[in-house]
Amino acid sequence: MSDAPKILLVDDDKAFRKVYGSLLRSEGYDVVEADDRPSAREAFEESGAAVVLLDLMLPPDGSVQAGLEQLGEILSARQDAKVIVISGAGDRRFMVKAVRQGAYDFLTKPVDPDVVLVVVERAMARHRLERQVETLQSTLSAQQPGQSMIGQSSSFQSALSVAERVAPTDLPVLITGENGTGKELMARRVHEASHRHKGAFVPINCGALPEHLLESALFGHVKGAFTGASRDRPGLFREAHEGTLFLDEIGDMPLHLQVKLLRTLETGDILPVGADRSEQVNVRIVSATHQDLQEMQSTGDFREDLYWRIKGAEIHLPPLRERPGDIPLLATHFLNLAATLAPDGHPRELSTEAVEALQSHRWPGNLRELRHEMQRVTVMSRDPVLTPGDFSFASGQALPAEDAPLHEKVEALERREIARALRTHDGNRTHAAEALGLSRQGLLNKMNRYGLAEA
Numbered sequence: 361m362s363d364a365p366k367i368l369l370v371d372d373d374k375a376f377r378k379v380y381g382s383l384l385r386s387e388g389y390d391v392v393e394a395d396d397r398p399s400a401r402e403a404f405e406e407s408g409a410a411v412v413l414l415d416l417m418l419p420p421d422g423s424v425q426a427g428l429e430q431l432g433e434i435l436s437a438r439q440d441a442k443v444i445v446i447s448g449a450g451d452r453r454f455m456v457k458a459v460r461q462g463a464y465d466f467l468t469k470p471v472d473p474d475v476v477l478v479v480v481e482r483a484m485a486r487h488r489l490e491r492q493v494e495t496l497q498s499t500l501s502a503q504q505p506g507q508s509m510i511g512q513s514s515s516f517q518s519a520l521s522v523a524e525r526v527a528p529t530d531l532p533v534l535i536t537g538e539n540g541t542g543k544e545l546m547a548r549r550v551h552e553a554s555h556r557h558k559g560a561f562v563p564i565n566c567g568a569l570p571e572h573l574l575e576s577a578l579f580g581h582v583k584g585a586f587t588g589a590s591r592d593r594p595g596l597f598r599e600a601h602e603g604t605l606f607l608d609e610i611g612d613m614p615l616h617l618q619v620k621l622l623r624t625l626e627t628g629d630i631l632p633v634g635a636d637r638s639e640q641v642n643v644r645i646v647s648a649t650h651q652d653l654q655e656m657q658s659t660g661d662f663r664e665d666l667y668w669r670i671k672g673a674e675i676h677l678p679p680l681r682e683r684p685g686d687i688p689l690l691a692t693h694f695l696n697l698a699a700t701l702a703p704d705g706h707p708r709e710l711s712t713e714a715v716e717a718l719q720s721h722r723w724p725g726n727l728r729e730l731r732h733e734m735q736r737v738t739v740m741s742r743d744p745v746l747t748p749g750d751f752s753f754a755s756g757q758a759l760p761a762e763d764a765p766l767h768e769k770v771e772a773l774e775r776r777e778i779a780r781a782l783r784t785h786d787g788n789r790t791h792a793a794e795a796l797g798l799s800r801q802g803l804l805n806k807m808n809r810y811g812l813a814e815a
Contacts, residue, residue: 534672
């Protein structure tokens, strides 16, 4: 059985089937053909086609009404099928009826081959997306309530695999990745899966404290060690004894503390500030950074010997933009967590269009940005089902500054209006083009220009 996406091409015109069947096969589709209503019904049931190109006027009667009835039969049998209606009858009433009945799109003969490929590609992408959302929702239902590391992408699963292998050991771990990718969550996962899970997990951001306070926070101090040291302080190394110390943003650690940290890692001894005697600790180190530590070595900002000491194993967390398939699952997870913020107390749901918008966004703030966005829309949305317009990054929502060049303002306004028309007409390009006073191809050209083809 072929793994290629299946398309059912239904038309009584043999020449049409030959031309467009060959065209679609050349694009890698598995095309099944039918030339009348009974054979179309049988082929649809047997093929499980994701997309159907359906001529409305088919034998034995050739009536449009019978064609619309067959459209209804197909959609009733399997609602996830995307039916693109094709007809030589240029009557707009048929187009409107077909779309209202659930057709994905409507094409009138003669049909531009490029347009057919674009519409089929979009229909197939929508079908895949809806199946993906359904699968992800099922996966989310199977997640443990407290589980926070979620994702099915190969890059994320690779990171989890490394974490699972190194967690039972005492090997130092270095977690790399952009800000907001969940480095502390991964560090906690390593700790909880280790034999130290009954000990403390102690995090500290090495860039959040001034240099003198960071040393005291890590290693502790004795009373009178410096002005304000009115009592002994144990320090985080001692708090993490028999547990895990998480050094977040270790690249921000000053050089002289890097030297002191290296000695502790090599000997297991800590020397509190102002003390004249060291103490022994048993701590596992998990570090994290968004910086390139090897590049910092070349500039003298990070010690090479410390780098190799903390990098027993490296776990790289990919940015959210590189794992778009995980975004619907993560967004739903955050929406469920934010349900208590909703006016009605119920979690918001994602429409297919909303999922597309989320996957098209670049997410510079990664998981942190996604979590905050889901919290915001939970509070602000009035409808329980979210649409692209609910998001703060919605296409064209913000216009350029007043002093921006005129062409930027015009392009931003045009992009916003196209995005709005597409949302209004549920992504149907034919209707959106008509509303905007554009040809369908003209709309497609502008969508490609403004990066809206996949939005």
